[in-house]
Each structure stands twice: as C-alpha cells, then as structure tokens.
Amino acid sequence: MTSLKPTAPASSDGPGSSAPRLSPLGWVRWAWRILTSMRTALILLFLLALGAIPGSLLPQRGVSIEQVQNYFFENPDLAPWLDRFFLFDVYSSPWYAAIYLLLFVSLTGCVLPRALAHYRLMRARPPKTPRRLDRMPYSATFSTDATPDEVLTQARPLLKGYRIEADTDSLSAEAGYLRETGNVLFHLALLALLVALAIGSFFGYRGNMLLVEGDSFANTLPSYDAFHPGHAVDPDAIEPFWLRLDDFEAAFVQDGSFSGQADSFSADVTYREAPGEVEQTHVLKVNHPLQVDGAQVYLLGHGYAPSFKVTDSRGDVVLDQPVPFLFRDTFTFTSDGVVKVPDSAPEQLGFTGVFLPSAATAESGDLVSDFPEARNPRVVLKGFVGDLGLDSGDSQSVYQLYAERMTQVGESPAMAPGDTWELPDGAGTIEFTGVSDYISLQVASNPSRVPALVSAIAAVVGLLGTLFVQPRRVWVRARPGADGRTVVEVAGLVKTEGAASLARFHELASGLNQRLR
Known part of the structure; x- marks a missing residue:
C-alpha cells in the first residue's frame, strides 16, 4: 500500500529561497500607499481633533498669557511638565504640526486622484442595460399594446434629471452623481481649509x-x-x-x-x-x-x-x-x-x-x-x-x-x-x-480668514450632498412578446441603502404603465 504525502509546491528560486525583498523604491511606494489611504487620513484627522483637546482644556499662551502664568502659580509642580510637551502652545507645537502636515499630505494624495476619477466617471456614459433585469433589487414587468419605440419615447419624460443612454430596445439612465461630487467637494474643501490655515499661520x-x-x-x-x-x-x-x-x-x-x-x-x-x-x-x-x-x-x-x-x-x-x-x-x-x-x-x-x-x-x-x-x-x-x-x-x-x-x-x-x-x-x-x-x-x-470661511461653507455643502443625495440607476427595456404585445421591463438599482429610492422606482414603473394605457 502506497501512502500519499502532501508536498509543498516547488519554488522556482530553488530550495531555501524566500520571498523577494522590497527595494528602497518599493518601500517608498508602500509607505506612500499607506499614507494616502482614506483610513490613514481618517486616523490623522482623529489625532488632530484629539490633539486639540488640551488646547481647549488648558490655557494657551497665544490666547491669554496671563492665564498661563496663573496656572503656573496654582500648579507649580505640574505646569513645568505640561510645558515640556508644549501643552500651553498646542497649535504651534512640533507634534501638532507633524500631524497637520501628515494629514495635508495624506488628503492631497487621497483626494486628488479620487477627484480625477470622479471627473472621468461623470464624463462617461451610463452602463449598458444588463441582460437579466429581474435580478435587480427592484424589477417590474407589464405588457402594453404600444410599440417598443413608443414605450421608450414615453419613458424619457419620466427620466428627467437622469443621464440617459439609448440602446436598440432599452434605455439606461443614471442619476445621483452629486453624492460623490459632494464627497469630493467635502474633502477638497477640507484640504483647502488646511491650506488656508497654513497661509494664515505663515502670513498672519x-x-x-x-x-x-x-x-x-x-x-x-x-x-x-x-x-x-x-x-x-x-x-x-x-x-x-x-x-x-x-x-x-x-x-x-x-x-x-x-x-x-x-x-x-x-x-x-x-x-x-x-x-x-x-x-x-x-x-x-x-x-x-x-x-x-x-x-x-x-x-x-x-x-x-x-x-x-x-x-x-x-x-x-x-x-x-x-x-x-x-x-x-x-x-x-x-x-x-x-x-x-x-x-x-x-x-x-x-x-x-x-x-x-x-x-x-x-x-x-x-x-x-x-x-x-x-x-x-x-x-x-x-x-x-x-x-x-x-x-x-x-x-x-x-x-x-x-x-x-x-x-x-x-x-x-x-x-x-x-x-x-x-x-x-x-x-x-x-x-x-x-x-x-x-x-x-x-x-x-489673518489674511486667510475669508478663504477659510469659504472652505468651511463648501465643506458643509459637500457634506449635505453626501448625506442626502442617493446615486441610482434605472433601466427600461421594451421587446415584442410572444402574443404580439410589447413586454416592458423596468428595473432599478440604488447604490446606498434606503427604501425611498425603491418606492421611487415603483412610481416610475406605475407612471409609465399609466402613460401607455
């Protein structure tokens, strides 16, 4: 009886070989990918907010030097230790500046490529109509005596506000680009706010x-x-x-x-x-x-x-x-x-x-x-x-x-x-x-007060777009049926959770059915 033993796949590099080591350029690329990831940006943003807590709890020399001196009088043992860590000068401290600069670099490397990708996506055409519309989160089918061309013509007014791509027997429509636009705007405004604060610190x-x-x-x-x-x-x-x-x-x-x-x-x-x-x-x-x-x-x-x-x-x-x-x-x-x-x-x-x-x-x-x-x-x-x-x-x-x-x-x-x-x-x-x-x-x-205000307003506007705009896709297909009538399929896909858009798809399908009667 012959026993079979599992063997490891042979390595092309010969026995005793190990995974290839990263070159210095490879390490730089790896560090750049980590630094410019959205997760790193969120961590740095959290650290920036966390680092600002001592600035709100302890008196700051940049605001009131008298209160700082009074704190030294009341806490002669603790105050010198806090001063060693720049906790009375939080916003001009080296560690806060390091977090600030890392966040700026991270957002720059993260947001700009994302903004370019979103720009290319907005210029692209909506995706073609899938073969199986019944697999979408919402789908509806009904028959009508209208011709397929009449169905697609009546569907267009109901898709106002959508970008429409026409095919031989269907319409593909997409809306809700402002959600990602708001997301990009929010992050670009946050980046502009950091730039404005840096300009104010440099020239003010x-x-x-x-x-x-x-x-x-x-x-x-x-x-x-x-x-x-x-x-x-x-x-x-x-x-x-x-x-x-x-x-x-x-x-x-x-x-x-x-x-x-x-x-x-x-x-x-x-x-x-x-x-x-x-x-x-x-x-x-x-x-x-x-x-x-x-x-x-x-x-x-x-x-x-x-x-x-x-x-x-x-x-x-x-x-x-x-x-x-x-x-x-x-x-x-x-x-x-x-x-x-x-x-x-x-x-x-x-x-x-x-x-x-x-x-x-x-x-x-x-x-x-x-x-x-x-x-x-x-x-x-x-x-x-x-x-x-x-x-x-x-x-x-x-x-x-x-x-x-x-x-x-x-x-x-x-x-x-x-x-x-x-x-x-x-x-x-x-x-x-x-x-x-x-x-x-x-x-x-501070010469950057107005740019900082505009950036903050833009960030709020972008955040509102992210919260309240729902990206969605709608397809309408009209084909002749076996009985000579036209079979109409309406399907919808929401990229975010929520039943409101599914109900909107049902209203669109019902409205189209009413138009074709």
Missing part, C-alpha cells in the same frame, strides 16, 4: 497685551506682552494703528442662584487707523472685535489694577501707578499681584499682594471676597527689602517676585483705598490709592 500674526483704563496702545512690537508673528511677517511693518481704553464696564448678576456670574463686558475705546488719521470710537465687546486696517482687536478678559504710591526712605515718590493683578477665579475675582520698586533707595522694594474686590469676613474669620464687583476693595501686602535681581540679566515675569536676595519686612493690614502702610525700620511707605479696571486684548491679523 497675533499678540496679547493688558491695557489699564486711561492707557493707550500703539501697534508696535514693544507694546505687546506676547507676540507671535508668522514666518513671513516683518514685525516692523505691521499695521500702525493706535487705541486708548477710555472706560470699561463689567455687569454681574446681582441676585438669585446665578449671583456673581458675568452678565456683560464692554470697553469704550478711541482709535486711529494710522498716525494723523481722525480719531474714532468703538464699543469693544466679547465676540464683537474692532476691525482696523486688516487686523482684529478682540476683548479676551478683564481684571483689576490696584493703584499704589510708594515713597522710599528718603521721602521720594518712586512709584505712583496702577499695577495689574491676576485673578484666581472668576467668581470672586480674588487676585494676586506683585509690585516692584527698583528705583527706591538705599535698597530696592518689592511687594506681593492679594486684592479682594468685595472684602467680607468669612465664618472662619478670614478675609475673603464674596462678589466679583469692586464693592468693598481691600488689599493685603507683604513687603520685601533687598535686591530685585533685575540687573542679573535673567528674564523675569512681572507677576512674580524673585525674593532670593530680599528680606521680608512685614505684612500689612487689610488696606482700603486711601490707607497707607509704613514699612518697618523707616524703609518707606506704600499707599493704596484706588482701583482701576484693565482688559486683556488680542490683536490678530
């Missing part, structure tokens, strides 16, 4: 600053607290406008469960579009920016700037101005700030302070603020004497006091406007002279 700029009531701002680089220009932007050639904050009003809900919540913010500003131009006025509100010379000035937030008058040990007034304090929360507007007095003698003075806009005594006996409006303003200061470190060459934040070379000399009582605190050992005095409002502004210039 944005900057942030604080402006106290009564102060003015000129659109020059030294006037900004933070400035983020595009690579093609010359900071010396930006729009030369000027504005002044005349008045700021913040309204808060006074009563009820929403007491203390913000109701409205408005800032009255005076501006000139260029030196020598006529002054104009504008009411600046949230989501109601000032349009000036191609740039937009946005109102981002507000806070309080207590005013101080500092006299040194020699009796000289070395500081007399408001100092912006950063609020801890928007419900009470309890704010922290730093007062630096580098011109005092014989030693420099520094103060850290807590500002309470509506001071009240809590049940624990502590002084707190119970409302964000400046109803009963109080400030508590800690005084330091020594070297502020401003001459060391190291950069310093105006909202931090570097007290390594300073000695704390005491803490003031709760000071109301007009109160003066005399520092120990005759080091000087500091007077709390009043409170002003300040606003945080962002100036943004």
